[in-house]
Amino acid sequence: MPRTRRPVVPGWFDQDAADFRLLGTQCRDCGAVFFPREDAFCRNPACGGSALDEVPLSRRGTVWSYTDGRYRPPAPYVSDPDTAWQPYTLVAVELAAERMVVLGQAAPGVTVADLAVGAEVELVPGVLNEDAEHVWTTWRWRPVEAS
Template sequence: MATARRPAVAGWFTMDEEQPQLLGSRCTACGAVFFPKQESFCHNPACAGGDFEEAPLSRRGRLWSYTTNHYQPPPPYVPRGDAHRPFAIAAVELEAEKMVVLGQVPEQVKLESLRTGMEMELILDTLFEDDEGEVVVWKWNPVSEADGR
C-alpha cells in the first residue's frame, strides 16, 4: 500500500505534521475571522467587505463540550474498518478567536479522560485509508500534563 498522506479537504488546514493549524480567513475591512474560510463576502451585516487574508487559527483551546459516535455515521462518512469503533467528537473554544470549532478526537483517547474546560491541541490524524494512501484530517487531542503550559 502506498503511504502518501493527503488532506481530506483542500485548504482547510496546514499539512505540518508537528504544528498543524486550521486555516480560516480574515476580512480585511472589519477583521472578522471565519472558519471554514469565507472568500467572497463578509458575513458581518455592517461590512460590505469582499477581500480576505488567510488566518491560521490558534492551535490550542479549551474543551467546550464533547460527545461520541457509538453508531457508525452514514455516508459520505467513510468507515475506518469493518467494525465500527466508537470515537469522540470535541467542540473546542479558541480564546483569541472567541469561537468554537468541532473536530474528531483520536480513537485512542478515552471518553472518560475528557473534561469540559481542559486544554486541547490540534493534531493531524488518519480519517480513513484508500488505495492511494492515508487521508488525513485535523483532530483535537488533550494536552498531556507533561506538555501543559
C-alpha cells in the same frame, strides 16, 4: 506503490507544515475570523467586506463540549459496513483568540472519560481514512498534559 497523502478538505489545514494548524480567513474590514474558511465575502452581517486573508488558527483551545459517536454516520463518511463499528469521540473546542468553536474528532485513544468542559486541548494531525492510493488526512484534538 506509495500512497499519496491528501487532506480530507483542501485548504482547511496544511498537512505538511511543521507548525500544524487549521487555516481560516479574516476579513480585512471588520477583523472577523472564519472557519471553515470563507474566500468570497465577509459572513459578518454587519460588514460588507470582501477582502479576506488566510490566517492560521490557534493550536490550543478549551473543551466547550464533547460526546461520543456510537453510530455509523452516513455518506460521505467512509466506513466499511462489514467491520464492527468503533465509537469515536467528538470535541467542540473554543478558540479564545478567534472567538469561535471548532468541532473535530479526538485523537486516537481519547475517550469522553479523558475530557472535561474547560480542559485545555491541542490540535494534532490525524488520518481519517486510507485506501489503496491515498492516506486521507484531517485534524484531531488531544488533551494537553498538565505540567
